[in-house]
Amino acid sequence: MEFVLIAIAILVVGLILGVSLLVGRGRRTTRLDDDALGGTTLTRPRPPAPPVEQPRPTGSTASGLGLPQTDQPDAVVPETPPSVELPPAEPEPGLVFETPLPSAGRLVRLRSRLARSQSSLGRGLLTVLAREQLTEDDWEEIEETLLAADVGVASTTRIVERLRTQSLVLATASGADLRELLVRELTAVLGPDLDRTLGTGRSEGRPGVVLVVGVNGAGKTTTVGKLARVLVGDGRSVILGAADTFRAAAADQLETWGERVGVLTVRGREGGDPAAVAFEAVRTGVEAEVDTVVVDTAGRLHTKSGLMDELGKVKRVVEKQAPVTEVLLVLDATTGQNGVVQARVFTEAVHVTGVVLTKLDGTAKGGIVVRVQQELGIPVKLIGLGEGPDDLAPFEPRAFAEGLVGEA
Numbered sequence: 001m002e003f004v005l006i007a008i009a010i011l012v013v014g015l016i017l018g019v020s021l022l023v024g025r026g027r028r029t030t031r032l033d034d035d036a037l038g039g040t041t042l043t044r045p046r047p048p049a050p051p052v053e054q055p056r057p058t059g060s061t062a063s064g065l066g067l068p069q070t071d072q073p074d075a076v077v078p079e080t081p082p083s084v085e086l087p088p089a090e091p092e093p094g095l096v097f098e099t100p101l102p103s104a105g106r107l108v109r110l111r112s113r114l115a116r117s118q119s120s121l122g123r124g125l126l127t128v129l130a131r132e133q134l135t136e137d138d139w140e141e142i143e144e145t146l147l148a149a150d151v152g153v154a155s156t157t158r159i160v161e162r163l164r165t166q167s168l169v170l171a172t173a174s175g176a177d178l179r180e181l182l183v184r185e186l187t188a189v190l191g192p193d194l195d196r197t198l199g200t201g202r203s204e205g206r207p208g209v210v211l212v213v214g215v216n217g218a219g220k221t222t223t224v225g226k227l228a229r230v231l232v233g234d235g236r237s238v239i240l241g242a243a244d245t246f247r248a249a250a251a252d253q254l255e256t257w258g259e260r261v262g263v264l265t266v267r268g269r270e271g272g273d274p275a276a277v278a279f280e281a282v283r284t285g286v287e288a289e290v291d292t293v294v295v296d297t298a299g300r301l302h303t304k305s306g307l308m309d310e311l312g313k314v315k316r317v318v319e320k321q322a323p324v325t326e327v328l329l330v331l332d333a334t335t336g337q338n339g340v341v342q343a344r345v346f347t348e349a350v351h352v353t354g355v356v357l358t359k360l361d362g363t364a365k366g367g368i369v370v371r372v373q374q375e376l377g378i379p380v381k382l383i384g385l386g387e388g389p390d391d392l393a394p395f396e397p398r399a400f401a402e403g404l405v406g407e408a
C-alpha cells in the first residue's frame with residue numbers, strides 16, 4: 001500500500017514538472033515586474049525546471065530566457081553579469097512562425113499604394129504637360145499641383161524651372177517621355193544620394209540597437225513590429241524591447257508582432273521605467289548574441305523637457321550595454337506640417353538618424369517626403385504603405401517617384 005502511495009506521489013510530481021517545463025519553453029516574452037513597494041527592483045520569473053545546458057539560438061527565435069533576479073535602480077549595469085540559459089530555437093510543437101519576405105523590392109511591389117498621390121500629383125502633372133503650348137496659367141497649375149502634394153516651395157521651384165527649360169522638347173514628346181522626365185525630376189528632389197542604410201547590424205561583438213521614437217498614434221509600435229519582420233525576412237535575429245510603458249496594450253501589440261515571427265519581446269509593467277526595459281532588452285540581446293535589438297519608446301510626454309530627459313536616459317542606459325546604432329523617428333505622413341513641427345521636438349531630444357514616414361497610402365500628399373528631408377535634414381529610410389504586416393518598405397527615391405507619377 002505504502003509502495004503504491006509513493007508511486008502515485010512520484011507520478012504527480014513528475015506530471016507537474018513536465019507541464020510547467022512545456023509552459024516555460026513556450027514563453028516568448030520576458031517580463032520585468034517592478035517591485036510593488038520600491039518600484040525599482042526588476043524581477044523576472046525563473047523557469048520552473050532546473051537549468052539545463054542548452055544550445056544558443058540561431059535565427060530569430062531566442063525565447064523564454066531564465067534570468068536570475070536583478071536589482072537595478074535606474075537600470076544601472078549589474079556588478080556580476082547575469083547568466084542566461086537559452087532554450088532551443090525551435091517553436092513549441094504545433095506553432096509555426098511566419099517567414100516574411102525579404103525587404104528588397106518591397107517598394108516596387110507596394111508602389112501602387114501611392115494611388116491617392118498618383119491621381120492628384122502624377123496624373124495632374126502629366127495632363128498639363130501633355131498640352132501643346134504651355135501657357136503661364138499652365139505653369140501655375142503645375143506649381144500649384146506640386147505645392148498641394150506637399151513637395152515644398154524650394155523643390156517645387158526647382159522642378160518647375162527644370163521642366164520649363166525642357167518644355168520645347170516636351171512639345172513633341174510622347175507620354176512615356178513625359179513620364180520619364182517627371183520621374184527624373186521628382187527623383188532628383190527626393191535626395192537620391194542620401195545614405196539610407198539602416199544601422200541594424202552587429203558591431204564589435206554586440207548587437208545593433210535601434211531606438212524607435214515618435215508621438216503616439218504615428219504608427220510607432222506598428223512600425224517596430226513591421227521592422228522586426230523586415231529584419232527577420234532579411235535573415236537577422238531580433239529581440240524587441242517594449243519600452244513604451246505608458247500603455248500596456250502597446251506592449252501586448254508588440255508581443256503579438258514578435259510572436260508571429262518567433263521574436264522575443266522584453267516588457268515591463270504598465271507605468272514602469274522605460275529605460276529599465278530598454279536596458280534589459282539590450283542586455284538580453286547581448287547575452288543571446290542576436291543581430292539587432294529594436295526598442296519601442298513612449299511618445300506621450302507632456303513637456304519637451306520631460307521627453308528630452310526620458311529619451312536621453314533611455315539612450316544613456318542602453319549604451320551601458322551596446323551603442324545605439326540607429327534612432328528612427330516615426331512620422332505620420334497625413335499630419336503634414338504638424339508632423340514636421342512635432343518631429344523637431346524629437347530631433348532636439350535625441351540624435352535622429354532616420355525617418356520612417358507612415359500612412360503614405362492614406363494621403364494625396366506624397367511630396368511630404370521631400371519636405372521632411374529638407375526641413376529636418378534627415379533621410380527618410382522606411383515608409384509605411386498600409387496596415388498589413390509587410391507594408392513597410394525601405395525607401396528608394398526612383399521607385400517612389402515612379403509610384404507618385406503612376407504607370408505610363
Ligand SMILES: Nc1nc2c(ncn2[C@@H]2O[C@H](COP(=O)(O)OP(=O)(O)OP(=O)(O)O)[C@@H](O)[C@H]2O)c(=O)[nH]1
Nearest residue numbers: 215216217218219220221222358359384385386387
Ligand atoms: N494605413 C496605414 N495605417 C498605418 C500605417 N502604419 C500604422 N498604421 C496604423 O496607425 C494606427 C496607429 O498605429 P500604432 O502603431 O498603434 O501607433 P503608435 O504610434 O505606436 O501609438 P500607440 O500604440 O498609442 O503607442 C494603427 O491603426 C496602425 O494600423 C500605414 O503605413 N498605413
